[in-house]
Amino acid sequence: MPVVGVSGLGGVGKSTLAVHVAHAVGGQYPDGQLYVNLRGAGAFPADPGEVLAGFLGALGVADAALPPGTAERAALFRSRVAGLRVLIVLDDARDTRQVRPLLPGSRSCAVLVTSRAWLSGLPTTRQVGLEPLTPEESVRLLAAIAGRARVAAEPAAARRLAEACGFLPLAVRTAASRLAARPAWQLSHMADRLASERRRLAELEAGELAVAASFRLSYDQLDAEGARAFRLLSLADGPGVSSAAAAVLLGLPEPAAERLAEALTDLGLLSCPFPGRYQYHDLLRLFARELVREVDGEAAGRAAVERLLRHYLATVAGLYRVVRPGYPFADLVAAGAAGPGFTGPGFTGPAEGLRWARQEVPAVLAVAGQAARDPDGPLALVADLTLLLVQLIDLGTAVPELCDLAGRVAGAAGAAGLPESEARARYTLMWAQREFQRTSQARSEAARVVALARRTGQSALLPGALVVLALTSLPHCTDEQVAAWCDEAVALAAELGNRSARAFVEGMAALADLAVDRPESALGRAERSLAAFRGLGDFVGQVHMLYARAGALHGLGRFEAAGRDYEECLGALRALGSWDRMPGVLVSLAGSYRAAGRPAQALEAAEQALAIAERVGLEHRRAGALAAVGQALSDLGEQDGGPACLA
Structure with missing residues (x-):
């Protein structure tokens, strides 16, 4: 498999060369060409998994048949191009790690990779480092675009113009394109325009802002x-x-x-x-x-970003309403926070909302982080958005990024003396830490949220914070204290007069009951919560309570019934596309299968949990899955495999 790498500074012509080569040798690859801009020079490089999805789509694979993980997509891609003669152009790669999953592995294919970096770790047949053009090459490029007769008529001006561009192909091409669009202009006029920009000429010679000088010429032509x-x-x-x-x-x-x-x-x-x-x-x-x-002016720029932030707040509030219908946070935050005219799109249900979240949440988190870093930014607005983004944890989406955002906002709000905003950001941080199984951090945040919520009168935050405090305090507190926190949380939720909040808190209290070996109480709480969520049409809440009820049934020795609940929970997660949640449920299912005397099915469930955890990159779930695999292997009498997994 020929792999050729082309490296050099931005604007030196790597992409142009790659396209030229692809056209020149295209006849040698009759089965097609695949091209992608990997955006390696930018802040948000292309994800290899998404690139593979595009490649597979071009090769005829339907969206519904796409595997969820990058490794699986890479394997399917390699199998699809095996034996085919396909040319693959990977433009603007960031590093070897980004490129490796995109290599076909077939000797009949060829790959051309461009990058600002020298990709020394790739199995390249050849590496080419591009340098700027010579003066003669620059003039020839100018003539090819702006016109040979014009360059011949003004050779000195052509040379001066090329020099002003630093002989960088993108800068020369940009200047020449402007000339081509303006046949009445003389080359000396364009060269004079470049010469008048003294600061820009200096930057042009430095290389990076040479492109900016060309951009300025383009910008000047806009209405x-x-x-x-x-x-x-x-x-x-x-x-x-x-x-x-x-x-x-x-x-x-x-x-x-x-x-x-x-x-x-x-x-x-x-x-x-x-x-x-x-x-x-x-x-x-x-x-x-x-x-x-x-x-x-900076004020106008900041106002535009704040408009976008309010739009995202209204949209995420709408998402919250379909993910957790009836829960008070959306109304608590969005009432007056987003402002008039910011309604956001409507969602028909959690599956549609999740599709939007997968596509747009990176942009939402980026803008929220941008505003949080601005000393003069709307920090309270960012805190409100951060609170509503807690639902992403329910959906298993962008939890690491959300954890980082919530921590940054909480710290900034505390430093700015905004306790209400700090409480809202720490509420999300609390749940994110619990999702990562960082028990001590989650307990610390829960205690801070309880204190801040009481101080600021934000009663809607208290029930959730109290149940997290209960869930994370064992074995540091007595079972009685844990039960007291749960009972207080349920009572506070009832005082709010909100069915959704009460159902949620009672469901979480069921998990706390399980932690202190009270399966009868847990079963009653889980069934009441499940019935309430079904009445509210809260699909995500139902998924959580199926899991809680299954745990209670398992604790009561009703292993077959527990397994059925876990299986129903998995089906719901698949419908949502919430892969991040599946390993934990599968590990629990494996435990019920083992207890029911079905070790082969336990092994199958545990191996699925491990495969998903590794594919999606959930290190905090991988250890539990490995342990479940080891236990199942031991039950089956495979002593060699079991201890290795349990180690």
């Missing part, structure tokens, strides 16, 4: 509406902006915002990786943000 769009769309951190986010940033209806974004895409100032989403090159984004400071 006022297009120029404003180019500036403001750059303000949001993250892997790109959706057309809905663009509308909010620009303060325009979505069709108008999309029209402007499409026009900028046509001009090469934005890219459109798929319909309705737009991205900047990393240097273009920096250039546009500098223009915001120059033209619009």
Whole structure:
């Protein structure tokens, strides 16, 4: 399998060379070509799993047949291209780790990789390092785009223009393209324009901001509406902006915002990786943000980001309402927080909401983090959003990033003397720490939330914080103290007069009952909670209570009934696509199978748990899955395998 790596600085022509080579040798690969921009030079490089999904789609694999994990997708990709003659172009790679899953492994295929870095760890047939053009090559490139006759008429101006571009292909190409679009311009005029930008010329010679000088020439040609769009769309951190986010940033209806974004895409100032989403090159984004400071002012830029933050708050509140219908947080936070006119899209159910979350949550978290880092940012608004994002833990989505955000917001709110906001951020941090099984940290955060909630009168936070305090305090507290916290949580939820809150807290109290060996009480709580969630239409709540009831049934020795609940819980998680939750349920199912005397099925469930934990990258679930595999192997009499897994 030939693998050729091309490296060099940004704008040196790596991508152009790769496309040229692909066209030149395309006839040698009759089964097709696959191209992807890996965005390695940006802050948000492409995920290999998502890239493989695109490759497999191009090879005829339906979305429904896509495996969930990167390793599985890579294996399916290799099997699909085995024996085919396919050319694969991996443009702008970040590192070897990003590239390795995308290699076909078939000798009949070829791979061309471009990167700013020298990818020494790849099994390359050849590595090529590109340097800037020579003066003669730069002039020839200028002539090919702007016109040979024009260059022949002004050879000195052509050489001066090439020199001003630092002989960097992207800069030369950008300047030449402007000339091609303006046949009445003389080359000396373009060269004079470059020469007048003294600071930019110095940066051009430095290399990186040479591209910015070319960007400035492009920007100067935009009308006022297009120029404003180019500036403001750059303000949001993250892997790109959706057309809905663009509308909010620009303060325009979505069709108008999309029209402007499409026009900028046509001009090469934005890219459109798929319909309705737009991205900047990393240097273009920096250039546009500098223009915001120059033209619009920092206050206008901050106001645009705050508009987007309010839009996300309203949207996440809508997501919360379908994931946890009836729970008070959405109304508690969104009433007045998002502001008038910020309604967000509607969701028909948790599955649709989860699809939105998978696509948009990276952008939401990025903008929330951006606002949290701004000393003058709307910290209280970010804290409200952080509280509503606690639902991502229920969905098993973006928990590490959410944990980081919640910790940063909690610290900033505490330092700023905003106890109400601190309590809301710490509530999410508390649940995230518990999800990672960081028991001591979760207990510490729960105690702080209880204290802050009592101090600030935020009674809606108390029930959840008390049950986490109960769940994480064993063996540091007596069973009686744990039970007292649970009883207080349930009573407080009842005082709120909110059925959803009471059902949630009673369900979590069922887990605490199990922890102190009170399965009868746990079963009663879980069944009451499950019935309430079914009445509310809370699908996610039902999943949690099926799990709690299964644990209670197991504790009562009703192992077959427990297994049926665990199996129903798994089916619901598959319907949601919530893979992060499955390993824990499968380990519990394996335990019920073992207790019921079904070791072969226990081994099957434990091995599924291990496979999913490894595929999705859940290290905190992998240990439990390994232990379950070892126990099942021991039950089956495989003494060699069991102790190794249990070690």
